[in-house]
Structures are given as C-alpha cells and as structure tokens.
Amino acid sequence: MKITGMQTNHLTNPLGYALQTPRVSFQVTDTGAKVAEFIRIQVAMDAEFDEIVYDTGKSPELTTIGTDLNFSLKPRTRYYWQAEVWGDNGEHAVSDAAWFETAKMDEPWEGRWxxxxxxxxxxxxxxxxxxxxxxxxxxxxxxxxxxxxxxxxxxxxxxxxxxxxxxxxxxxxxxxxxxxxxxxxxxxxxxxxxxxxxxxxxxxxxxxxxxxxxxxxxxxxxxxxxxxxxxxxxxxxxxxxxxxxxxxxxxxxxxxxxxxxxxxxxxxxxxxxxxxxxxxxxxxxQPVVVKEEIRPIEIIHTPAGETVIDMGQNMAGFLRFYCDEPKGTKIYMQFGEVLQDGNFYRDNLRTAKAEFTYISDGISKYVQPHFTYYGFRYVRVEGFTKEITLDQFTGCALYSDLEQTGWITTDNEKVNKLIQNAMWGQKCNYVDIPTDCPQRDERMGWTADTQVFSGTACFNMDNHSHAA
The missing domain is CATH 2.60.120.260 (Galactose-binding domain-like)
Structure with a gap:
C-alpha cells in the first residue's frame, strides 16, 4: 500500500495561495484493499512531525478525496501534513510529508505602492x-x-x-x-x-x-x-x-x-x-508557465519572398530565439496561424498586430517577449544579417500550470487527431483564464464558450482552479 498524489486544495505543495480552509486529498495505490477503513491526518510545523499542531485521530469518517483541516492558520507559515491509512484487508501505510505555506493573510502591508x-x-x-x-x-x-x-x-x-x-x-x-x-x-x-x-x-x-x-x-x-x-x-x-x-x-x-x-x-x-x-x-x-517547448519543423521561403518559420503546431505563447547580431540590428517578427496561397497570412487577427521587435545590443544571447503572447503556428521573420537555422528557434507553449489527467488513444488516426486538437484548443485558451481565442483582438473570458467545453476540460486536466 502506498499513498501518493497528495494535494492541498487541488495543488501540490502550494506556496502563498488563498487557502481559506485547507482541504487535503490523496490517492492510495499498490493495495489489495477495497476501501480505507480508517484515515488519520496530522499537521506539524516541521517535516519530522515533532511539533504537531493538528491531528484528526484515527477516523472512519474521513475520505481520500477531501478532508478539511479546521484549525487556525498563521500568516507566512509552512505547515507539513501526512496521511495514514488502514485498509479493509489489514494493510497499513503512512505517507511522506507534503506541505502548504500561507501567504500574508490579514497581516498589514509594510511595503508601499x-x-x-x-x-x-x-x-x-x-x-x-x-x-x-x-x-x-x-x-x-x-x-x-x-x-x-x-x-x-x-x-x-x-x-x-x-x-x-x-x-x-x-x-x-x-x-x-x-x-x-x-x-x-x-x-x-x-x-x-x-x-x-x-x-x-x-x-x-x-x-x-x-x-x-x-x-x-x-x-x-x-x-x-x-x-x-x-x-x-x-x-x-x-x-x-x-x-x-x-x-x-x-x-x-x-x-x-x-x-x-x-x-x-x-x-x-x-x-x-x-x-x-x-x-x-x-x-x-495557478501560474502561467512555459508548459512545453516545441522545435520548428521548417524554414519556408514563400512565393512573396518572405522568410517564415513553421512550428508544425498551433500554440499560444511566444518564440524564443538565439540572436548573434551586431549592435543596432532590428529583428522583426509577425505571428500567424495559417498560410494562404503559400504566403504568410494574418488578416484573421483583425486589428491585433501580433508583432515582436528586438533591437540588438550586440551581445549574443537568447531573446523572447516578456509581457505578451501570441496564437500562432507560423512566424514571419525579418532583419537577420546571418543565415538562420532551425536550431536558433524554440516555440514556448504558454498556459496555466494544470496537470493533464486524461488520455485517450484509439485505433483511428483521424479520431486521435480530433482528440489532440481538442487538447491543444484547451492549452491555447487556458492562459490564466478560459478564453475564446488566443490570437486575434479578443482573447476574452466568455463564460458561454468555457461552459460548453467545461466537461471535456475536466476530463483532460485537473481543472479545479478554472472551473470551481
């Protein structure tokens, strides 16, 4: 018997979240037991559990899917917790320590704006x-x-x-x-x-x-x-x-x-x-992070004379690139989802310019945007004075740090592609909040869009922070 998947409010070892009443959950694996007859949760100020501050005792009333920790929390404090389980077949297990750490709570701010x-x-x-x-x-x-x-x-x-x-x-x-x-x-x-x-x-x-x-x-x-x-x-x-x-x-x-x-x-x-x-x-x-890095598959020279990088996958995020250019060199990029007649196309973005401009300081380094994101597969590039290579570029897929919990594979490649497209649709539109699109001049949190998709979203990922 093993205890795994320990979470507090659907988060693994959360640091500085608004927890209110912490609710802990976990999974029991590698066991022949059908049910947990008794569960015990202990909370301590240290990972060795020498200073225990809360103890449910051995109880038949607790569940693995959620136990509220009803004790007073202190601000800026890390609490360690562990679970103990007794199975109906006599098996017994004690988990490793997990933790959660409170933020400032009601503590006044000493910093000023x-x-x-x-x-x-x-x-x-x-x-x-x-x-x-x-x-x-x-x-x-x-x-x-x-x-x-x-x-x-x-x-x-x-x-x-x-x-x-x-x-x-x-x-x-x-x-x-x-x-x-x-x-x-x-x-x-x-x-x-x-x-x-x-x-x-x-x-x-x-x-x-x-x-x-x-x-x-x-x-x-x-x-x-x-x-x-x-x-x-x-x-x-x-x-x-x-x-x-x-x-x-x-x-x-x-x-x-x-x-x-x-x-x-x-x-x-x-x-x-x-x-x-x-x-x-x-x-x-949960934070918006670079969840996946994708290598481009081709550098295209279009009939219109453009240089376009094909990432091979639509994503929300940005392009990171290595720049080894003289000081003052202007690198200019435009982001788009499709080609039309073999050329770069972005009219579907309406008024969104979806651009990135970098003026080189002469220092060789990796460069990326900092405060924006794009919905794109193709990137039109200008300004490089040296021949570019695929190894210079990395697509950074940016979305909320949600754990994927669902996988489906069939013997039909078209069905598999449909499932994959739905998953990427979720990734592209879960940049902090559920949005309607990741590319054009909208990207707004229309609740009807996410309501229609919410069932699929919950099968794909642990969607608690977006759907609760």
Whole structure:
C-alpha cells in the first residue's frame, strides 16, 4: 500500500495561495484493499512531525478525496501534513510529508505602492540595492505589480511564471504572488520590470486603454529570516530608484518592442503612489508557465519572398530565439496561424498586430517577449544579417500550470487527431483564464464558450482552479 498524489486544495505543495480552509486529498495505490477503513491526518510545523499542531485521530469518517483541516492558520507559515491509512484487508501505510505555506493573510502591508510620475509614459524598471552581513535560512518575496511585472534578484529571474499577476477584475481584487528567495551575505539587487498588460493596455471589444488604471506601480516585501527566527525586511518605498525599462512597448494584442538599454537609462527616485492595498489578495489561480517547448519543423521561403518559420503546431505563447547580431540590428517578427496561397497570412487577427521587435545590443544571447503572447503556428521573420537555422528557434507553449489527467488513444488516426486538437484548443485558451481565442483582438473570458467545453476540460486536466 502506498499513498501518493497528495494535494492541498487541488495543488501540490502550494506556496502563498488563498487557502481559506485547507482541504487535503490523496490517492492510495499498490493495495489489495477495497476501501480505507480508517484515515488519520496530522499537521506539524516541521517535516519530522515533532511539533504537531493538528491531528484528526484515527477516523472512519474521513475520505481520500477531501478532508478539511479546521484549525487556525498563521500568516507566512509552512505547515507539513501526512496521511495514514488502514485498509479493509489489514494493510497499513503512512505517507511522506507534503506541505502548504500561507501567504500574508490579514497581516498589514509594510511595503508601499511605488512608481514614477516622471516616467509615467514608459514601462519602468524599479531597482533596490542593499547589502546583508549574513546568510538567511528562509526568505520570501511577497509582491504584485500593475499592469504586469517580472521580478529579478541579483540578475536572475525569480520564479518561472509569466503575465503575473494575471487577468482579473482589478476593480475587485488584485492577486499578489509569493516567491522563495535565497539571500546570502553580500550585496544584492532587486529589479522589477512593469508593463501595461490587461490593466492598462488596449483590451476588450471596444479596444479601450487604461481599462483599470493609467499608471504602472508595484508593491513588495522581502522578508528574511535567520536561523534564530529573527526577521529583517526590505520593502517598496521611496528609497527605491526608477528608470525606463527594456520593454519600450508591450500590449496583449499587438506584441512587444524590446530594447535592452535599462542599465544605461537615467535614474530617478521612486515616488509613493496611491494604490489599491485593500484589494490585495493571495493568489487564486495557478501560474502561467512555459508548459512545453516545441522545435520548428521548417524554414519556408514563400512565393512573396518572405522568410517564415513553421512550428508544425498551433500554440499560444511566444518564440524564443538565439540572436548573434551586431549592435543596432532590428529583428522583426509577425505571428500567424495559417498560410494562404503559400504566403504568410494574418488578416484573421483583425486589428491585433501580433508583432515582436528586438533591437540588438550586440551581445549574443537568447531573446523572447516578456509581457505578451501570441496564437500562432507560423512566424514571419525579418532583419537577420546571418543565415538562420532551425536550431536558433524554440516555440514556448504558454498556459496555466494544470496537470493533464486524461488520455485517450484509439485505433483511428483521424479520431486521435480530433482528440489532440481538442487538447491543444484547451492549452491555447487556458492562459490564466478560459478564453475564446488566443490570437486575434479578443482573447476574452466568455463564460458561454468555457461552459460548453467545461466537461471535456475536466476530463483532460485537473481543472479545479478554472472551473470551481
């Protein structure tokens, strides 16, 4: 008998989610037992279960599919839990430890909303440099940004998610995210890049801008805890600096222009801004991540003289490419779903430009968009001064981090292709919220579309966060 698939609120080891009452579930495998006669759940402050804070006792009333943990949670705390099962055939098993970690809950924010009125018309970068005289056992960053943000610590991107804090009704709630960080002794640098996203960028049936606000801003708390439990904090305030960021233009529909010059941009003092602190909530949805990487299958030279990369698969996401071009070289890309008469075609996108422009800084490196995504199979490319190869390019399929739970294969290849198409339809339209399309100037959360598809979606993936 083995206990596997341990989850809290349908999530594996969730960090910083809005858990309310945690509900734990698990699976029992490798057993001849037909039912679990008794189940016991224990919760502790440590992985060794020396400090137990909750114990259901050995109970015939509990189930594997969901047990509520009815005890008071503390903010910013990791809890470990394990399950114990007795089968009706006498078999017995104890699980390994799983965990969940609370976010700030009702704890007041010490960080302030910051931005810059001087750089209001740009996509800014906010910077904080600091130094520590010791290494910290445990560090967490709690933050969000409007419209979208990317977080870097000491030059490395923190986390693997994109388009944070996600697509929500910002007038009602704004999700903040929790990140683990490693803080050693020495100098450190936090960078936060902001862009328009759904919050400020062109979006909706009327293609309006500033749907929820007209200024970039962010709020952050870095909490560092040493081996003795003492805490120190770095928070967003007027001690930060701000400069124009590398993303010159970004829009969900129209794409992005990326010019890596932020390290040479003029610096100004960050300003305290009014912000919706009362609407901040720990995250609900699972992060949008690169779930699959796809290699292109062909470089096409069309009758119209275009150079087009064929990914061999429609996807939602972006193209990552290796750039080894002289400084100032302009690389330009357009994204589309089909060819027409053998040529690149994008009229079905309506007003969505779906472009990416990169101005090389002369440093050989991998390049990709940061605050947008495309629905595409084909990419028209211009500007490379050297012959391109398929190895330079990778398609990054971007969608919510949902676990695939359903697979169907038949002896009919056409039926198999239909099933595969349905799966890719879900992947392409589950970029944070269920949408109607991933490519044109819409990409909206029409509830009728997802209602029709919801049954299939739940067979394909653990769809709790999108359907509950």
């Amino acid at each position: 910051i931005g810059s009125n001087k750089l209001k018309e740009t996509n800014p970068m906010l910077v904080k440099e600091f130094e520590t005289d010791k290494a910290y056992k445990r560090s967490r960053i709690y933050m969000t940004g409007l419209g979208l943000y990317e977080l870097y610590l000491d030059g490395e991107r923190v986390g693997d998610e994109y388009l944070a804090p996600g697509c929500t009704d910002y007038n009602r709630w704004i999700q903040y995210q929790t990140y683990e960080a490693e803080i050693k002794s020495g100098p450190h640098r936090i960078e936060v890049f902001l862009a328009d996203g759904w919050y400020m960028g062109r979006f909706g049936l009327d293609h309006a801008v500033n749907n929820y606000g007209d200024q970039h801003k962010m709020i952050l708390e870095l909490v560092m805890q040493d081996a003795k439990g003492n805490e120190e904090k770095i928070v967003s305030d007027e001690s930060w600096e701000v400069a124009a960021g590398d993303v010159v233009f970004s829009n969900i529909y129209d794409g992005e222009t990326y010019v890596p010059t932020s390290n040479r941009s003029a610096r100004y003092g960050a300003e305290l801004l009014d912000g919706p602190t009362d609407r901040l909530t720990a995250r609900y949805g």
